[in-house]
Amino acid sequence: MTDVGQSRDLAFDTIDPRYLAFIRDYLGRYGLDSDRFCRPLPANDEMFFKAILPNYEHDVSIAGFKFVESTLRHFDAYRQIVDGALGGFANLGTVLDFASGWGRLTRVLEQTLKPSQIFVGDIYHDAVAWQEQTFGVTGVFSAPDPEEFDHTGRHDLVFVGSMFSHLPDGLFQRWLAKLHSFLGPRGVLAFSVHDQAILPPGHAMDPSGLTYLRFSESGSLDLEIYGMSYVTEAYVGAAIEAVSPGASWRRFPKGLYENQDLYVVGAPGVDLSGLKLASTPMGGLETATLLPTGESDYAGWALERTPGCEISRVSVHVDGRLALSVVPDRERPDVLAAFPNAANLPVGWRFRLQAPAGAVIRLHLESNSGLTGYAYAEAPAAAAMTYSGWSRRALRS
Ligand SMILES: C[S@@+](CC[C@H](N)C(=O)[O-])C[C@H]1O[C@@H](n2cnc3c(N)ncnc32)[C@H](O)[C@@H]1O
Known part of the structure:
Protein backbone atom coordinates (compact mmCIF):
# COMPACT_ATOMS: atom_id res chain seq x y z
CA MET A 1 0.00 0.00 0.00
CA ALA A 267 9.55 -2.22 -33.03
CA PRO A 268 12.07 -3.68 -35.51
CA GLY A 269 11.02 -2.69 -39.04
CA VAL A 270 8.63 0.08 -37.93
CA ASP A 271 9.57 3.37 -39.62
CA LEU A 272 8.81 6.48 -37.57
CA SER A 273 10.58 8.97 -39.84
CA GLY A 274 7.27 10.55 -40.90
CA LEU A 275 5.77 10.83 -37.40
CA LYS A 276 4.76 14.35 -36.45
CA LEU A 277 4.04 15.31 -32.86
CA ALA A 278 3.33 18.85 -31.69
CA SER A 279 3.08 20.11 -28.13
CA THR A 280 -0.26 21.54 -27.03
CA PRO A 281 -0.19 25.35 -26.95
CA MET A 282 -0.18 26.75 -23.44
CA GLY A 283 -1.27 30.11 -22.08
CA GLY A 284 -3.49 31.98 -19.72
CA LEU A 285 -5.23 35.15 -18.71
CA GLU A 286 -3.30 37.36 -16.31
CA THR A 287 -5.39 40.50 -15.81
CA ALA A 288 -8.87 41.82 -16.48
CA THR A 289 -9.76 45.45 -15.86
CA LEU A 290 -13.31 46.73 -15.94
CA LEU A 291 -13.36 50.03 -17.88
CA PRO A 292 -15.80 52.97 -17.40
CA THR A 293 -17.32 52.06 -20.78
CA GLY A 294 -18.54 48.75 -19.36
CA GLU A 295 -16.02 46.81 -21.41
CA SER A 296 -13.17 44.90 -19.81
CA ASP A 297 -9.56 44.87 -20.91
CA TYR A 298 -8.00 41.38 -20.79
CA ALA A 299 -4.33 40.48 -21.15
CA GLY A 300 -2.27 37.33 -20.96
CA TRP A 301 0.34 35.12 -22.50
CA ALA A 302 0.69 32.07 -24.73
CA LEU A 303 3.48 29.69 -25.68
CA GLU A 304 3.94 27.38 -28.64
CA ARG A 305 6.62 24.86 -27.64
CA THR A 306 6.75 23.03 -30.98
CA PRO A 307 9.81 23.97 -33.06
CA GLY A 308 8.85 25.79 -36.27
CA CYS A 309 5.23 26.43 -35.25
CA GLU A 310 3.44 29.49 -33.90
CA ILE A 311 0.20 30.50 -32.24
CA SER A 312 -1.52 32.18 -35.12
CA ARG A 313 -4.70 33.28 -33.37
CA VAL A 314 -6.36 33.57 -29.99
CA SER A 315 -10.12 33.30 -30.33
CA VAL A 316 -12.31 34.35 -27.44
CA HIS A 317 -15.56 32.61 -26.53
CA VAL A 318 -18.06 33.98 -24.02
CA ASP A 319 -20.41 31.40 -22.51
CA GLY A 320 -19.63 29.15 -25.46
CA ARG A 321 -20.12 31.72 -28.25
CA LEU A 322 -17.30 33.11 -30.38
CA ALA A 323 -16.93 36.80 -29.53
CA LEU A 324 -13.71 37.90 -31.24
CA SER A 325 -10.22 36.85 -32.31
CA VAL A 326 -6.85 38.51 -31.87
CA VAL A 327 -3.35 37.82 -33.12
CA PRO A 328 -0.63 37.77 -30.43
CA ASP A 329 1.31 40.97 -31.02
CA ARG A 330 4.11 41.13 -28.47
CA GLU A 331 6.93 39.01 -27.11
CA ARG A 332 6.96 37.87 -23.48
CA PRO A 333 10.54 36.87 -22.65
CA ASP A 334 9.69 37.09 -18.92
CA VAL A 335 7.52 33.97 -19.26
CA LEU A 336 10.45 31.97 -20.62
CA ALA A 337 11.86 31.49 -17.10
CA ALA A 338 9.16 28.86 -16.52
CA PHE A 339 9.97 27.02 -19.76
CA PRO A 340 13.76 26.76 -20.01
CA ASN A 341 15.02 26.19 -23.55
CA ALA A 342 11.59 26.40 -25.15
CA ALA A 343 11.87 26.43 -28.94
CA ASN A 344 9.91 29.69 -29.29
CA LEU A 345 9.54 32.92 -27.39
CA PRO A 346 6.28 33.22 -25.41
CA VAL A 347 3.88 35.82 -26.81
CA GLY A 348 1.41 38.26 -25.32
CA TRP A 349 -2.07 39.34 -26.38
CA ARG A 350 -4.66 41.86 -25.27
CA PHE A 351 -8.32 42.45 -26.11
CA ARG A 352 -11.40 44.35 -24.94
CA LEU A 353 -14.74 42.74 -24.47
CA GLN A 354 -18.14 43.42 -22.94
CA ALA A 355 -19.35 40.39 -21.00
CA PRO A 356 -21.67 40.02 -18.00
CA ALA A 357 -19.91 39.53 -14.66
CA GLY A 358 -19.36 35.82 -14.07
CA ALA A 359 -19.56 34.82 -17.76
CA VAL A 360 -17.17 32.02 -18.73
CA ILE A 361 -14.39 33.31 -20.96
CA ARG A 362 -12.72 30.52 -22.93
CA LEU A 363 -9.68 31.21 -25.05
CA HIS A 364 -8.69 29.01 -27.97
CA LEU A 365 -4.93 29.26 -28.47
CA GLU A 366 -4.79 28.16 -32.08
CA SER A 367 -1.46 26.94 -33.44
CA ASN A 368 -0.50 26.33 -37.04
CA SER A 369 0.60 22.88 -35.76
CA GLY A 370 -3.11 22.01 -35.89
CA LEU A 371 -3.42 21.81 -32.09
CA THR A 372 -5.46 24.16 -29.93
CA GLY A 373 -4.82 24.92 -26.28
CA TYR A 374 -7.52 26.26 -23.98
CA ALA A 375 -7.50 28.74 -21.13
CA TYR A 376 -10.41 29.74 -18.91
CA ALA A 377 -11.43 32.63 -16.71
CA GLU A 378 -14.50 34.37 -15.42
CA ALA A 379 -15.56 37.85 -16.58
CA PRO A 380 -14.72 40.31 -13.79
CA ALA A 381 -17.24 41.69 -11.33
CA ALA A 382 -14.75 44.06 -9.67
CA ALA A 383 -12.86 46.91 -11.32
CA ALA A 384 -9.66 44.92 -11.72
CA MET A 385 -8.86 41.25 -11.32
CA THR A 386 -5.60 39.40 -11.44
CA TYR A 387 -6.04 35.85 -12.60
CA SER A 388 -3.12 34.48 -10.66
CA GLY A 389 -4.98 31.25 -10.09
CA TRP A 390 -5.87 30.53 -13.66
CA SER A 391 -2.58 31.25 -15.30
CA ARG A 392 -0.07 31.21 -12.52
CA ARG A 393 2.21 28.60 -14.04
CA ALA A 394 3.98 31.16 -16.18
CA LEU A 395 4.12 33.67 -13.38
CA ARG A 396 6.42 31.55 -11.24
CA SER A 397 9.46 29.69 -12.43
C1 LIG B 1 5.46 10.80 -12.00
S1 LIG B 1 4.43 9.42 -11.85
C2 LIG B 1 3.61 9.38 -13.41
C3 LIG B 1 2.31 8.69 -13.38
C4 LIG B 1 1.51 8.70 -14.70
N1 LIG B 1 2.25 8.20 -15.82
C5 LIG B 1 1.00 10.11 -14.98
O1 LIG B 1 1.48 10.78 -15.89
O2 LIG B 1 0.10 10.54 -14.25
C6 LIG B 1 5.57 8.08 -11.94
C7 LIG B 1 4.98 6.72 -11.74
O3 LIG B 1 6.01 5.74 -11.95
C8 LIG B 1 5.72 4.65 -11.12
N2 LIG B 1 6.89 3.76 -11.00
C9 LIG B 1 8.07 4.02 -10.43
N3 LIG B 1 8.86 2.93 -10.48
C10 LIG B 1 8.15 1.97 -11.13
C11 LIG B 1 8.42 0.63 -11.48
N4 LIG B 1 9.58 0.05 -11.16
N5 LIG B 1 7.48 -0.07 -12.14
C12 LIG B 1 6.30 0.53 -12.45
N6 LIG B 1 5.97 1.78 -12.12
C13 LIG B 1 6.89 2.50 -11.47
C14 LIG B 1 5.34 5.34 -9.81
O4 LIG B 1 4.69 4.47 -8.93
C15 LIG B 1 4.45 6.47 -10.34
O5 LIG B 1 3.11 6.06 -10.40
Whole structure:
Protein backbone atom coordinates (compact mmCIF):
# COMPACT_ATOMS: atom_id res chain seq x y z
CA MET A 1 0.00 0.00 0.00
CA THR A 2 1.15 3.51 -0.68
CA ASP A 3 0.35 5.97 2.03
CA VAL A 4 0.79 9.60 1.17
CA GLY A 5 -0.81 10.81 4.36
CA GLN A 6 -4.01 11.98 2.69
CA SER A 7 -6.97 10.47 4.45
CA ARG A 8 -9.82 11.07 2.02
CA ASP A 9 -10.53 10.82 -1.70
CA LEU A 10 -11.21 14.14 -3.40
CA ALA A 11 -14.68 14.37 -4.93
CA PHE A 12 -14.81 16.76 -7.88
CA ASP A 13 -18.18 18.13 -6.77
CA THR A 14 -16.55 19.60 -3.67
CA ILE A 15 -14.41 22.01 -5.68
CA ASP A 16 -15.39 25.60 -6.53
CA PRO A 17 -18.36 25.45 -8.96
CA ARG A 18 -16.64 27.95 -11.28
CA TYR A 19 -13.71 25.59 -11.76
CA LEU A 20 -16.06 22.67 -12.13
CA ALA A 21 -17.82 24.54 -14.94
CA PHE A 22 -14.44 25.06 -16.68
CA ILE A 23 -13.62 21.36 -16.21
CA ARG A 24 -16.91 20.16 -17.65
CA ASP A 25 -16.62 22.51 -20.61
CA TYR A 26 -13.00 21.47 -21.25
CA LEU A 27 -13.84 17.74 -21.16
CA GLY A 28 -16.75 18.41 -23.50
CA ARG A 29 -14.38 19.88 -26.08
CA TYR A 30 -12.68 16.47 -26.19
CA GLY A 31 -16.02 14.69 -26.51
CA LEU A 32 -15.63 13.13 -23.06
CA ASP A 33 -18.36 12.34 -20.55
CA SER A 34 -17.42 14.55 -17.61
CA ASP A 35 -19.34 12.56 -14.97
CA ARG A 36 -17.44 9.47 -15.97
CA PHE A 37 -14.09 11.28 -16.06
CA CYS A 38 -14.65 13.05 -12.74
CA ARG A 39 -14.63 10.02 -10.49
CA PRO A 40 -13.08 10.92 -7.12
CA LEU A 41 -9.30 11.21 -6.94
CA PRO A 42 -8.14 8.40 -4.63
CA ALA A 43 -6.48 9.54 -1.40
CA ASN A 44 -3.22 7.71 -2.22
CA ASP A 45 -2.74 9.31 -5.66
CA GLU A 46 0.73 10.84 -5.27
CA MET A 47 0.61 12.52 -8.67
CA PHE A 48 -2.32 14.61 -7.51
CA PHE A 49 -1.76 14.98 -3.77
CA LYS A 50 2.05 15.17 -3.71
CA ALA A 51 2.83 16.91 -7.00
CA ILE A 52 -0.07 18.90 -8.50
CA LEU A 53 -1.78 20.05 -5.28
CA PRO A 54 1.33 21.45 -3.52
CA ASN A 55 2.32 23.12 -6.79
CA TYR A 56 -0.88 25.18 -6.58
CA GLU A 57 -0.66 26.08 -2.88
CA HIS A 58 -3.03 23.25 -1.91
CA ASP A 59 -5.94 24.95 -3.65
CA VAL A 60 -8.03 21.92 -4.63
CA SER A 61 -10.06 23.86 -7.19
CA ILE A 62 -7.09 25.08 -9.18
CA ALA A 63 -5.32 21.75 -8.75
CA GLY A 64 -8.43 19.87 -9.91
CA PHE A 65 -8.56 22.02 -13.03
CA LYS A 66 -4.82 21.52 -13.62
CA PHE A 67 -5.27 17.75 -13.23
CA VAL A 68 -7.83 17.76 -16.03
CA GLU A 69 -5.80 20.15 -18.19
CA SER A 70 -2.64 18.04 -17.88
CA THR A 71 -4.58 14.85 -18.65
CA LEU A 72 -6.03 16.30 -21.84
CA ARG A 73 -2.65 17.60 -23.00
CA HIS A 74 -1.22 14.16 -22.23
CA PHE A 75 -3.93 12.69 -24.42
CA ASP A 76 -3.08 15.16 -27.23
CA ALA A 77 0.39 13.56 -27.41
CA TYR A 78 -1.03 10.05 -27.15
CA ARG A 79 -3.56 10.68 -29.93
CA GLN A 80 -0.88 12.00 -32.29
CA ILE A 81 1.15 8.80 -31.84
CA VAL A 82 -1.91 6.61 -32.39
CA ASP A 83 -2.94 8.58 -35.49
CA GLY A 84 0.56 9.07 -36.90
CA ALA A 85 2.14 5.68 -36.23
CA LEU A 86 -0.71 3.22 -35.71
CA GLY A 87 -3.49 4.21 -38.10
CA GLY A 88 -5.85 5.73 -35.52
CA PHE A 89 -7.83 4.38 -32.56
CA ALA A 90 -10.10 2.28 -34.77
CA ASN A 91 -7.11 0.20 -35.88
CA LEU A 92 -5.52 -0.22 -32.49
CA GLY A 93 -4.93 -3.56 -30.77
CA THR A 94 -3.98 -3.49 -27.10
CA VAL A 95 -2.11 -0.73 -25.30
CA LEU A 96 -0.09 -0.68 -22.08
CA ASP A 97 0.10 2.45 -19.96
CA PHE A 98 3.13 1.63 -17.83
CA ALA A 99 3.89 3.66 -14.69
CA SER A 100 0.24 4.66 -14.94
CA GLY A 101 -0.01 5.84 -11.35
CA TRP A 102 -3.69 6.03 -10.47
CA GLY A 103 -4.57 6.26 -14.13
CA ARG A 104 -5.13 9.84 -15.11
CA LEU A 105 -4.71 8.78 -18.75
CA THR A 106 -6.96 5.75 -18.16
CA ARG A 107 -9.80 8.18 -17.43
CA VAL A 108 -9.62 9.18 -21.11
CA LEU A 109 -8.59 5.85 -22.63
CA GLU A 110 -11.54 4.02 -21.10
CA GLN A 111 -13.81 6.40 -23.00
CA THR A 112 -11.86 5.85 -26.22
CA LEU A 113 -11.09 2.12 -26.33
CA LYS A 114 -12.71 -1.05 -25.05
CA PRO A 115 -11.57 -2.01 -21.51
CA SER A 116 -10.22 -5.28 -22.94
CA GLN A 117 -7.73 -3.28 -25.04
CA ILE A 118 -6.29 -1.40 -22.07
CA PHE A 119 -3.50 -2.73 -19.83
CA VAL A 120 -2.14 -0.61 -16.98
CA GLY A 121 0.94 -1.25 -14.87
CA ASP A 122 2.59 0.36 -11.87
CA ILE A 123 4.77 -0.51 -8.93
CA TYR A 124 1.87 0.71 -6.77
CA HIS A 125 -0.31 -2.35 -6.75
CA ASP A 126 -3.18 -0.60 -5.00
CA ALA A 127 -3.26 1.92 -7.88
CA VAL A 128 -3.38 -0.90 -10.43
CA ALA A 129 -6.06 -2.82 -8.52
CA TRP A 130 -8.16 0.37 -8.21
CA GLN A 131 -8.03 0.87 -11.98
CA GLU A 132 -9.01 -2.74 -12.61
CA GLN A 133 -11.97 -2.36 -10.30
CA THR A 134 -12.99 1.12 -11.45
CA PHE A 135 -12.46 0.89 -15.20
CA GLY A 136 -12.52 -2.85 -15.93
CA VAL A 137 -9.05 -2.68 -17.51
CA THR A 138 -6.34 -5.34 -17.09
CA GLY A 139 -3.72 -4.61 -14.46
CA VAL A 140 -0.11 -5.74 -14.51
CA PHE A 141 1.72 -5.51 -11.22
CA SER A 142 5.22 -4.13 -11.51
CA ALA A 143 8.30 -4.50 -9.30
CA PRO A 144 11.39 -2.42 -8.44
CA ASP A 145 13.52 -4.61 -10.68
CA PRO A 146 12.52 -5.32 -14.30
CA GLU A 147 13.65 -8.94 -13.92
CA GLU A 148 10.98 -9.41 -11.27
CA PHE A 149 8.23 -8.00 -13.45
CA ASP A 150 6.23 -10.81 -14.94
CA HIS A 151 4.33 -9.85 -18.08
CA THR A 152 4.28 -11.53 -21.45
CA GLY A 153 1.82 -9.35 -23.40
CA ARG A 154 2.52 -7.83 -26.81
CA HIS A 155 1.06 -4.40 -27.43
CA ASP A 156 0.67 -1.87 -30.23
CA LEU A 157 1.51 1.02 -27.93
CA VAL A 158 3.49 0.98 -24.69
CA PHE A 159 3.32 4.46 -23.18
CA VAL A 160 5.45 5.43 -20.19
CA GLY A 161 4.78 8.94 -18.91
CA SER A 162 7.31 10.28 -16.42
CA MET A 163 9.05 7.13 -15.22
CA PHE A 164 12.31 7.29 -17.18
CA SER A 165 12.55 10.89 -15.98
CA HIS A 166 13.09 9.38 -12.51
CA LEU A 167 15.37 6.39 -13.19
CA PRO A 168 19.08 6.08 -12.39
CA ASP A 169 21.69 4.85 -14.88
CA GLY A 170 21.50 1.10 -15.36
CA LEU A 171 17.85 0.79 -14.39
CA PHE A 172 17.13 3.18 -17.28
CA GLN A 173 18.57 0.70 -19.80
CA ARG A 174 17.07 -2.37 -18.13
CA TRP A 175 13.54 -0.95 -18.06
CA LEU A 176 13.93 0.19 -21.66
CA ALA A 177 14.85 -3.36 -22.71
CA LYS A 178 12.00 -4.85 -20.71
CA LEU A 179 9.32 -2.49 -22.00
CA HIS A 180 10.55 -2.68 -25.58
CA SER A 181 10.14 -6.47 -25.38
CA PHE A 182 6.36 -5.93 -24.95
CA LEU A 183 5.99 -4.47 -28.45
CA GLY A 184 4.05 -6.41 -31.04
CA PRO A 185 5.20 -6.42 -34.69
CA ARG A 186 3.77 -2.95 -35.45
CA GLY A 187 4.38 -1.69 -31.93
CA VAL A 188 5.59 1.66 -30.67
CA LEU A 189 7.14 2.53 -27.31
CA ALA A 190 6.83 6.14 -26.08
CA PHE A 191 8.50 7.43 -22.92
CA SER A 192 9.25 10.83 -21.46
CA VAL A 193 12.47 12.16 -19.92
CA HIS A 194 13.86 15.35 -18.44
CA ASP A 195 16.34 16.70 -20.95
CA GLN A 196 19.64 18.15 -19.73
CA ALA A 197 18.24 21.57 -20.74
CA ILE A 198 16.10 21.61 -17.59
CA LEU A 199 18.75 20.42 -15.14
CA PRO A 200 18.21 22.58 -12.02
CA PRO A 201 20.77 25.35 -11.53
CA GLY A 202 23.77 24.40 -9.43
CA HIS A 203 24.03 20.89 -10.84
CA ALA A 204 26.35 19.67 -13.57
CA MET A 205 25.65 17.03 -16.19
CA ASP A 206 27.39 13.77 -15.42
CA PRO A 207 29.81 12.77 -18.21
CA SER A 208 27.78 9.57 -18.67
CA GLY A 209 24.90 11.69 -20.00
CA LEU A 210 22.55 10.99 -17.06
CA THR A 211 22.56 13.10 -13.91
CA TYR A 212 20.64 11.57 -11.03
CA LEU A 213 19.38 13.69 -8.12
CA ARG A 214 18.24 11.90 -5.02
CA PHE A 215 14.80 13.40 -4.40
CA SER A 216 11.30 12.97 -5.86
CA GLU A 217 7.62 13.66 -5.24
CA SER A 218 7.17 10.08 -4.05
CA GLY A 219 6.61 9.53 -0.37
CA SER A 220 7.50 5.87 -0.51
CA LEU A 221 9.71 4.84 -3.45
CA ASP A 222 13.33 4.04 -2.61
CA LEU A 223 15.78 6.66 -3.89
CA GLU A 224 17.88 3.80 -5.29
CA ILE A 225 15.19 3.24 -7.93
CA TYR A 226 13.29 6.53 -8.24
CA GLY A 227 14.74 10.06 -8.00
CA MET A 228 15.07 12.83 -10.58
CA SER A 229 17.14 12.18 -13.70
CA TYR A 230 18.29 14.44 -16.52
CA VAL A 231 19.64 13.04 -19.76
CA THR A 232 21.30 13.97 -23.02
CA GLU A 233 19.91 12.87 -26.37
CA ALA A 234 23.14 10.92 -26.97
CA TYR A 235 22.55 8.96 -23.76
CA VAL A 236 19.00 8.01 -24.73
CA GLY A 237 20.05 7.23 -28.31
CA ALA A 238 22.79 4.87 -27.09
CA ALA A 239 20.34 3.13 -24.74
CA ILE A 240 17.87 2.61 -27.61
CA GLU A 241 20.58 1.37 -29.96
CA ALA A 242 21.75 -1.16 -27.36
CA VAL A 243 18.21 -2.48 -26.89
CA SER A 244 17.20 -2.56 -30.55
CA PRO A 245 20.04 -1.91 -32.99
CA GLY A 246 18.89 0.11 -35.99
CA ALA A 247 15.44 0.87 -34.50
CA SER A 248 13.66 3.93 -35.85
CA TRP A 249 13.21 6.50 -33.09
CA ARG A 250 12.32 10.16 -32.67
CA ARG A 251 12.77 12.77 -29.99
CA PHE A 252 10.05 15.39 -29.51
CA PRO A 253 11.33 18.19 -27.25
CA LYS A 254 8.68 19.30 -24.72
CA GLY A 255 6.43 16.61 -26.19
CA LEU A 256 4.87 15.61 -22.85
CA TYR A 257 3.77 17.53 -19.78
CA GLU A 258 5.11 21.07 -19.54
CA ASN A 259 8.79 20.38 -19.82
CA GLN A 260 9.52 16.72 -20.58
CA ASP A 261 10.84 15.39 -23.88
CA LEU A 262 9.03 12.48 -25.47
CA TYR A 263 10.97 9.70 -27.20
CA VAL A 264 9.12 7.34 -29.54
CA VAL A 265 10.76 4.06 -30.59
CA GLY A 266 9.46 1.57 -33.14
CA ALA A 267 9.55 -2.22 -33.03
CA PRO A 268 12.07 -3.68 -35.51
CA GLY A 269 11.02 -2.69 -39.04
CA VAL A 270 8.63 0.08 -37.93
CA ASP A 271 9.57 3.37 -39.62
CA LEU A 272 8.81 6.48 -37.57
CA SER A 273 10.58 8.97 -39.84
CA GLY A 274 7.27 10.55 -40.90
CA LEU A 275 5.77 10.83 -37.40
CA LYS A 276 4.76 14.35 -36.45
CA LEU A 277 4.04 15.31 -32.86
CA ALA A 278 3.33 18.85 -31.69
CA SER A 279 3.08 20.11 -28.13
CA THR A 280 -0.26 21.54 -27.03
CA PRO A 281 -0.19 25.35 -26.95
CA MET A 282 -0.18 26.75 -23.44
CA GLY A 283 -1.27 30.11 -22.08
CA GLY A 284 -3.49 31.98 -19.72
CA LEU A 285 -5.23 35.15 -18.71
CA GLU A 286 -3.30 37.36 -16.31
CA THR A 287 -5.39 40.50 -15.81
CA ALA A 288 -8.87 41.82 -16.48
CA THR A 289 -9.76 45.45 -15.86
CA LEU A 290 -13.31 46.73 -15.94
CA LEU A 291 -13.36 50.03 -17.88
CA PRO A 292 -15.80 52.97 -17.40
CA THR A 293 -17.32 52.06 -20.78
CA GLY A 294 -18.54 48.75 -19.36
CA GLU A 295 -16.02 46.81 -21.41
CA SER A 296 -13.17 44.90 -19.81
CA ASP A 297 -9.56 44.87 -20.91
CA TYR A 298 -8.00 41.38 -20.79
CA ALA A 299 -4.33 40.48 -21.15
CA GLY A 300 -2.27 37.33 -20.96
CA TRP A 301 0.34 35.12 -22.50
CA ALA A 302 0.69 32.07 -24.73
CA LEU A 303 3.48 29.69 -25.68
CA GLU A 304 3.94 27.38 -28.64
CA ARG A 305 6.62 24.86 -27.64
CA THR A 306 6.75 23.03 -30.98
CA PRO A 307 9.81 23.97 -33.06
CA GLY A 308 8.85 25.79 -36.27
CA CYS A 309 5.23 26.43 -35.25
CA GLU A 310 3.44 29.49 -33.90
CA ILE A 311 0.20 30.50 -32.24
CA SER A 312 -1.52 32.18 -35.12
CA ARG A 313 -4.70 33.28 -33.37
CA VAL A 314 -6.36 33.57 -29.99
CA SER A 315 -10.12 33.30 -30.33
CA VAL A 316 -12.31 34.35 -27.44
CA HIS A 317 -15.56 32.61 -26.53
CA VAL A 318 -18.06 33.98 -24.02
CA ASP A 319 -20.41 31.40 -22.51
CA GLY A 320 -19.63 29.15 -25.46
CA ARG A 321 -20.12 31.72 -28.25
CA LEU A 322 -17.30 33.11 -30.38
CA ALA A 323 -16.93 36.80 -29.53
CA LEU A 324 -13.71 37.90 -31.24
CA SER A 325 -10.22 36.85 -32.31
CA VAL A 326 -6.85 38.51 -31.87
CA VAL A 327 -3.35 37.82 -33.12
CA PRO A 328 -0.63 37.77 -30.43
CA ASP A 329 1.31 40.97 -31.02
CA ARG A 330 4.11 41.13 -28.47
CA GLU A 331 6.93 39.01 -27.11
CA ARG A 332 6.96 37.87 -23.48
CA PRO A 333 10.54 36.87 -22.65
CA ASP A 334 9.69 37.09 -18.92
CA VAL A 335 7.52 33.97 -19.26
CA LEU A 336 10.45 31.97 -20.62
CA ALA A 337 11.86 31.49 -17.10
CA ALA A 338 9.16 28.86 -16.52
CA PHE A 339 9.97 27.02 -19.76
CA PRO A 340 13.76 26.76 -20.01
CA ASN A 341 15.02 26.19 -23.55
CA ALA A 342 11.59 26.40 -25.15
CA ALA A 343 11.87 26.43 -28.94
CA ASN A 344 9.91 29.69 -29.29
CA LEU A 345 9.54 32.92 -27.39
CA PRO A 346 6.28 33.22 -25.41
CA VAL A 347 3.88 35.82 -26.81
CA GLY A 348 1.41 38.26 -25.32
CA TRP A 349 -2.07 39.34 -26.38
CA ARG A 350 -4.66 41.86 -25.27
CA PHE A 351 -8.32 42.45 -26.11
CA ARG A 352 -11.40 44.35 -24.94
CA LEU A 353 -14.74 42.74 -24.47
CA GLN A 354 -18.14 43.42 -22.94
CA ALA A 355 -19.35 40.39 -21.00
CA PRO A 356 -21.67 40.02 -18.00
CA ALA A 357 -19.91 39.53 -14.66
CA GLY A 358 -19.36 35.82 -14.07
CA ALA A 359 -19.56 34.82 -17.76
CA VAL A 360 -17.17 32.02 -18.73
CA ILE A 361 -14.39 33.31 -20.96
CA ARG A 362 -12.72 30.52 -22.93
CA LEU A 363 -9.68 31.21 -25.05
CA HIS A 364 -8.69 29.01 -27.97
CA LEU A 365 -4.93 29.26 -28.47
CA GLU A 366 -4.79 28.16 -32.08
CA SER A 367 -1.46 26.94 -33.44
CA ASN A 368 -0.50 26.33 -37.04
CA SER A 369 0.60 22.88 -35.76
CA GLY A 370 -3.11 22.01 -35.89
CA LEU A 371 -3.42 21.81 -32.09
CA THR A 372 -5.46 24.16 -29.93
CA GLY A 373 -4.82 24.92 -26.28
CA TYR A 374 -7.52 26.26 -23.98
CA ALA A 375 -7.50 28.74 -21.13
CA TYR A 376 -10.41 29.74 -18.91
CA ALA A 377 -11.43 32.63 -16.71
CA GLU A 378 -14.50 34.37 -15.42
CA ALA A 379 -15.56 37.85 -16.58
CA PRO A 380 -14.72 40.31 -13.79
CA ALA A 381 -17.24 41.69 -11.33
CA ALA A 382 -14.75 44.06 -9.67
CA ALA A 383 -12.86 46.91 -11.32
CA ALA A 384 -9.66 44.92 -11.72
CA MET A 385 -8.86 41.25 -11.32
CA THR A 386 -5.60 39.40 -11.44
CA TYR A 387 -6.04 35.85 -12.60
CA SER A 388 -3.12 34.48 -10.66
CA GLY A 389 -4.98 31.25 -10.09
CA TRP A 390 -5.87 30.53 -13.66
CA SER A 391 -2.58 31.25 -15.30
CA ARG A 392 -0.07 31.21 -12.52
CA ARG A 393 2.21 28.60 -14.04
CA ALA A 394 3.98 31.16 -16.18
CA LEU A 395 4.12 33.67 -13.38
CA ARG A 396 6.42 31.55 -11.24
CA SER A 397 9.46 29.69 -12.43
C1 LIG B 1 5.46 10.80 -12.00
S1 LIG B 1 4.43 9.42 -11.85
C2 LIG B 1 3.61 9.38 -13.41
C3 LIG B 1 2.31 8.69 -13.38
C4 LIG B 1 1.51 8.70 -14.70
N1 LIG B 1 2.25 8.20 -15.82
C5 LIG B 1 1.00 10.11 -14.98
O1 LIG B 1 1.48 10.78 -15.89
O2 LIG B 1 0.10 10.54 -14.25
C6 LIG B 1 5.57 8.08 -11.94
C7 LIG B 1 4.98 6.72 -11.74
O3 LIG B 1 6.01 5.74 -11.95
C8 LIG B 1 5.72 4.65 -11.12
N2 LIG B 1 6.89 3.76 -11.00
C9 LIG B 1 8.07 4.02 -10.43
N3 LIG B 1 8.86 2.93 -10.48
C10 LIG B 1 8.15 1.97 -11.13
C11 LIG B 1 8.42 0.63 -11.48
N4 LIG B 1 9.58 0.05 -11.16
N5 LIG B 1 7.48 -0.07 -12.14
C12 LIG B 1 6.30 0.53 -12.45
N6 LIG B 1 5.97 1.78 -12.12
C13 LIG B 1 6.89 2.50 -11.47
C14 LIG B 1 5.34 5.34 -9.81
O4 LIG B 1 4.69 4.47 -8.93
C15 LIG B 1 4.45 6.47 -10.34
O5 LIG B 1 3.11 6.06 -10.40
